[in-house]
Amino acid sequence: MTADPSPPSFSSAVSARRPLFEARGIVKRYGSFTANDHVDLTILPGERHALLGENGAGKSTFVKMIYGALQPTEGEFFWEGEPLRLSGPAEARRLGIGMAFQHFSVFEGLSALENVALALPPEPLAALDRRVREVSGDYGLPVDPSKPVHALSVGERQRVELLRCLLQNPRLLILDEPTSVLTPQEAETLFRALEKLSAEGCAILYISHRLEEVRALCSRATILRRGKVTAEVDPRATTARALAEAMVGAEILDVKRPSGDQPRGEEILQVERLSLPADGPFGVALKEISFSLRGGEILGVAGVAGEGQNEFMDALTGERRAPEAGMIRIAGVPAGRLDPTGRRRLGAAFAPEERNGHGAVGDAPLSEALFLTRRHEAGAMGAGGWLSRFWAAGETRRIRERFDVRAAGDDPPARSLSGGNLQKFLMGREIVRAPKLLIAAQPGWGVDAGAAAAIQSALRALADQGAAVLVVSQDLDEIFALADRIAVISRGRLSEAYPAVGMTPERVGLLMGAGHSSPEAAA
Amino acid sequence: MEAFVAAMIVAATPLLFAALGELVAERSGVLNLGVEGMMLVGAVCAFIVAKSTGSTAAGALAGAGAGLAMAALFALVALGFSANQAAAGLALTIFGGGLSGLLGRDYVGVPLPKPGPLFPASWAEAIPYGKAIFGHDAMVYLALASAVGIWWFLARARGGLKLRAAGDNAESGHALGLPVLRIRFLAVLFGGAMAGLGGAYLSLAYTPMWGEGMTAGRGWIALALVVFAGWRVGWVAAGAVLFAAVTQLQFYAQGWGWRAPSQFWAAAPYLATILALALLAGRRTAGSAPAALGRIFRPSS
Numbered sequence: 001m002t003a004d005p006s007p008p009s010f011s012s013a014v015s016a017r018r019p020l021f022e023a024r025g026i027v028k029r030y031g032s033f034t035a036n037d038h039v040d041l042t043i044l045p046g047e048r049h050a051l052l053g054e055n056g057a058g059k060s061t062f063v064k065m066i067y068g069a070l071q072p073t074e075g076e077f078f079w080e081g082e083p084l085r086l087s088g089p090a091e092a093r094r095l096g097i098g099m100a101f102q103h104f105s106v107f108e109g110l111s112a113l114e115n116v117a118l119a120l121p122p123e124p125l126a127a128l129d130r131r132v133r134e135v136s137g138d139y140g141l142p143v144d145p146s147k148p149v150h151a152l153s154v155g156e157r158q159r160v161e162l163l164r165c166l167l168q169n170p171r172l173l174i175l176d177e178p179t180s181v182l183t184p185q186e187a188e189t190l191f192r193a194l195e196k197l198s199a200e201g202c203a204i205l206y207i208s209h210r211l212e213e214v215r216a217l218c219s220r221a222t223i224l225r226r227g228k229v230t231a232e233v234d235p236r237a238t239t240a241r242a243l244a245e246a247m248v249g250a251e252i253l254d255v256k257r258p259s260g261d262q263p264r265g266e267e268i269l270q271v272e273r274l275s276l277p278a279d280g281p282f283g284v285a286l287k288e289i290s291f292s293l294r295g296g297e298i299l300g301v302a303g304v305a306g307e308g309q310n311e312f313m314d315a316l317t318g319e320r321r322a323p324e325a326g327m328i329r330i331a332g333v334p335a336g337r338l339d340p341t342g343r344r345r346l347g348a349a350f351a352p353e354e355r356n357g358h359g360a361v362g363d364a365p366l367s368e369a370l371f372l373t374r375r376h377e378a379g380a381m382g383a384g385g386w387l388s389r390f391w392a393a394g395e396t397r398r399i400r401e402r403f404d405v406r407a408a409g410d411d412p413p414a415r416s417l418s419g420g421n422l423q424k425f426l427m428g429r430e431i432v433r434a435p436k437l438l439i440a441a442q443p444g445w446g447v448d449a450g451a452a453a454a455i456q457s458a459l460r461a462l463a464d465q466g467a468a469v470l471v472v473s474q475d476l477d478e479i480f481a482l483a484d485r486i487a488v489i490s491r492g493r494l495s496e497a498y499p500a501v502g503m504t505p506e507r508v509g510l511l512m513g514a515g516h517s518s519p520e521a522a523a
Numbered sequence: 524m525e526a527f528v529a530a531m532i533v534a535a536t537p538l539l540f541a542a543l544g545e546l547v548a549e550r551s552g553v554l555n556l557g558v559e560g561m562m563l564v565g566a567v568c569a570f571i572v573a574k575s576t577g578s579t580a581a582g583a584l585a586g587a588g589a590g591l592a593m594a595a596l597f598a599l600v601a602l603g604f605s606a607n608q609a610a611a612g613l614a615l616t617i618f619g620g621g622l623s624g625l626l627g628r629d630y631v632g633v634p635l636p637k638p639g640p641l642f643p644a645s646w647a648e649a650i651p652y653g654k655a656i657f658g659h660d661a662m663v664y665l666a667l668a669s670a671v672g673i674w675w676f677l678a679r680a681r682g683g684l685k686l687r688a689a690g691d692n693a694e695s696g697h698a699l700g701l702p703v704l705r706i707r708f709l710a711v712l713f714g715g716a717m718a719g720l721g722g723a724y725l726s727l728a729y730t731p732m733w734g735e736g737m738t739a740g741r742g743w744i745a746l747a748l749v750v751f752a753g754w755r756v757g758w759v760a761a762g763a764v765l766f767a768a769v770t771q772l773q774f775y776a777q778g779w780g781w782r783a784p785s786q787f788w789a790a791a792p793y794l795a796t797i798l799a800l801a802l803l804a805g806r807r808t809a810g811s812a813p814a815a816l817g818r819i820f821r822p823s824s
Contacts, residue, residue: 088700089700114687118685
């Protein structure tokens with residue numbers, strides 16, 4: 001360039017900055033509800049652009065319109081300056097718009113290769129298999145294409161979805177919360193792939209609630225609040241906290257961190273040499289798990305998907321019984337052979353990972369979800385063993401107020417709530433009964449910054465009141481924000497629990513990979 | 524023994540038609556419990572057309588057409604109006620039973636000539652078990668060919684991949700731009716045509732006559748076969764043959780000196796098939812149900 005005698009011309013500079021994609025005044029209404037209210041957004045070629053917002057802010061609705069899966073009520077899209085009217089996702093893909101969904105839109109019953117093939121024009125599978133292996137090597141996203149997707153880990157499923165997009169040679173790739181279930185190492189791999197991709201000229205629209213990530217990856221961020229654009233900023237020039245506050249529209253309260261050596265209560269949960277064989281061909285066996293948990297403390301159990309945390313949860317909740325009663329003691333009482341209800345009667349409460357279908361019944365209203373775990377409480381059953389609707393309605397209202405659960409109607413079905421709001425309700429359901437022991441899986445999965453902070457504060461407050469709290473999570477930020485002690489589950493074994501002070505994400509990551517050595521050895 | 528094998532193949536044919544059709548519909552995510560009804564209407568329409576035209580082929584076509592029409596009715600209700608699939612399917616079976624009885628009122632006990640074998644008789648005599656291999660009418664070979672064709676379609680063809688995707692996750696399929704409802708509609712229509720053919724085989728060839736309720740629960744057996752076979756074509760075929768073999772045992776067992784009450788022999792095929800397939804289904808290699816089976820899908824806009 002320095003050899004070029006003429007200065008760079010204005011027109012070429014302009015064309016280089018010509019937007020690849022532009023949205024002007026996009027409005028999407030569902031009846032009287034406005035999900036997107038005059039949203040403007042421009043994406044430059046090769047740019048890594050973040051879309052930030054709380055749950056229910058309208059991010060997913062907006063990107064589905066870009067992808068052609070929804071049609072806007074008003075407003076226009078432009079693709080390289082030309083008006084764009086998408087008849088559907090197939091047309092978006094032809095133009096070069098690819099999308100990886102938050103809850104992966106992979107087909108579990110099909111192989112990884114078949115999943116990729118479905119999104120592409122017809123091509124012999126053998127040739128496609130070669131291309132998949134090539135691209136997966138190029139971008140450092142290893143996947144065995146012949147494996148059925150239901151046998152893949154969460155991280156691998158995401159790679160399948162990404163490969164599916166990459167093979168379409170996208171010019172704009174939309175990613176919805178891509179790292180929410182990845183290990184730090186897996187997320188790092190993903191970032192390197194995305195950086196390579198954008199260096200090749202593909203623009204990326206990145207949706208995440210992990211603000212540090214957005215700051216590390218993206219050069220521009222558009223912030224949505226209640227369907228409206230509230231700010232467009234350079235995330236590198238502002239703090240994560242300021243970003244979060246712009247999203248929520250309020251100051252975010254810090255989760256009160258314990259000093260590290262506050263008084264501990266008595267032992268509430270003791271697990272001794274708990275082993276459980278694998279449940280089915282894709283299960284993980286639990287091997288000699290031992291730990292104890294005192295009142296007032298939060299134990300964080302970190303681990304990536306498929307390392308045994310589902311089995312660990314099932315064993316602790318009583319969905320699968322332990323071989324011997326004494327392997328699990330709750331408040332000193334042998335509970336290993338008790339079912340979940342029996343354990344709840346001892347003062348335990350559980351918040352499973354899967355919200356619809358496990359924590360709540362999707363089609364049933366919230367008030368009925370209360371009966372799933374709390375039917376034994378005084379007041380829940382009226383005279384003659386009838387369910388008390390009055391009690392349920394009152395409790396529902398109380399939980400919704402205290403945990404700011406936003407949803408339409410007095411008693412909507414669980415399915416109609418956004419992920420974060422349902423999670424706030426389900427955590428609230430367990431927390432307001434003031435259990436002695438709360439065991440929660442992935443409390444912050446898919447939850448925005450505001451809701452995550454609210455849930456974390458509530459968990460901390462519960463521990464401060466003397467309850468023992470166990471959090472199983474794949475999200476290290478969450479583990480570090482909450483836990484007093486941290487243990488790692490890996491291949492069905494639980495590491496020793498180390499004080500959170502002095503642990504780093506890198507050490508936890510090494511424990512996850514290396515298995516069961518001490519952090520000194522891992523570090 | 525040769526006669527036994529030949530009879531077994533013939534008895535397996537109607538089940539194979541019906542079960543393969545249902546398998547295709549279910550792999551697309553639609554549970555159609557109306558198989559019995561579609562078979563009955565197929566049987567009676569096939570019989571009427573064959574009787575009045577004198578052509579077995581025309582009869583078989585009419586049977587397939589009638590099954591398809593019944594399936595279209597189901598698809599309209601279950602897919603078009605998003606009605607509960609189990610209820611719509613049960614209603615179809617009850618409706619088919621009544622409708623076939625009404626249509627066939629004047630044909631009960633009327634005889635029809637059995638269709639002749641597809642291949643020349645000299646082939647059947649040329650090799651051992653020739654009669655069991657070459658001695659059947661065209662519909663038997665059509666059933667076998669469709670088993671192979673459907674296996675190929677589901678495992679290898681792009682259309683089959685799309686169909687399985689629709690049955691695995693309708694929402695994701697829609698998001699990828701698959702015409703989920705159209706795929707399901709076509710799969711259900713195909714299932715209906717196959718059930719109609721199964722019924723037609725009963726009234727044209729298996730017992731060339733019409734009698735009310737002549738399917739005798741074969742539609743339900745076909746449904747059970749699909750489930751216990753783990754939605755796999757090969758296992759469905761094996762299950763149909765097993766069922767047919769035990770059905771035929773009752774005619775041959777006495778000759779072989781096996782003694783049991785006739786009611787036992789009448790019940791045996793159902794027991795044996797369900798037992799064998801249930802044992803298979805318990806194994807780890809068992810196929811699993813299409814994830815979206817029976818779930819109502821409405822594309823959002």
